[in-house]
Amino acid sequence: MAEQKRMEEFLKFSVEETYNEQKNITNGLLQVRGKSCSFEESSMTFEFPVLPWEENRVGFMHGGVMCTAFDFSMGVLSRFYAGSNWAPTVSIEVKYIRPVDMGDVFVVKCIATATGKRIIQLRGEAYSGKTGKLVATAAAVYMSIDTTTEKRG
Template sequence: MDGQKRMEAYLDKTMHENNVGQEKTINGMMKSVKVGCSYEDKSISLGFPVLQWQANRAGMMHGGAICTAFDMAAAAVARFCAGENYAPTISLDVKYIRPVKLGDTMIVTAKATAAGKRITQIVCEAVSQETGKLVATAATVYMNVDTTKEKR
């Protein structure tokens, strides 16, 4: 199977795990949708509808929900790059640019900038589907843990 088809199959599996297998966890509650992926770019894009439970006191998507969306999209890239290995988050640095309102969908694109044996670095951008404007950016780092040698 070529790389693009493998990544698409992986993303379909990840979406099922998030939305069905983990429906009662934060991953499932985020209701993410597949937007697309690029094996060549090592990137994955997910859509996150902005739901009432995610609102802050101003009626916009809470910063923690934005951060969660970044972690979900970036982790999907990190796990793909890690293969069979476990890939926990080491750091996640978010820069908030503008609010995203209820009823909109935030599109997050996560792209691996470096994928080594132990560390995967990923950059992310989130845009409002409604306006097309940049909402926030993130830089993340994940560790590739060899599950044949180390226990979680």
């Protein structure tokens, strides 16, 4: 129960940090909402309202923005498991299944599948908030870097 509470607090902190410290960069522009988390499942779920600036040239949510939402979501979960370490993205792969309408909500559930000392592997599923249908999946790898012994970047 203590670990679940710690995860809930980290989810809340991460979303608040995005609004307070990253409001004018990509993460803040996404207007993310933390929906839920489960320490038992090693998962976090986020909601991203599909905004006008995210529209592609044919009127749907841009695939690059979908990838960014996955990276944000899985990045938060990887940082939870990395603790005080820095956890940059090593790789991310997105599979697009169906388009997401403007005005919808892009719902991302990410699950940590391996949380080693150095490498954190995750998978993600994204759903339409309106229809509940699966719209994309992702897989990513993050590296936990101890910044007290290694230089960042």
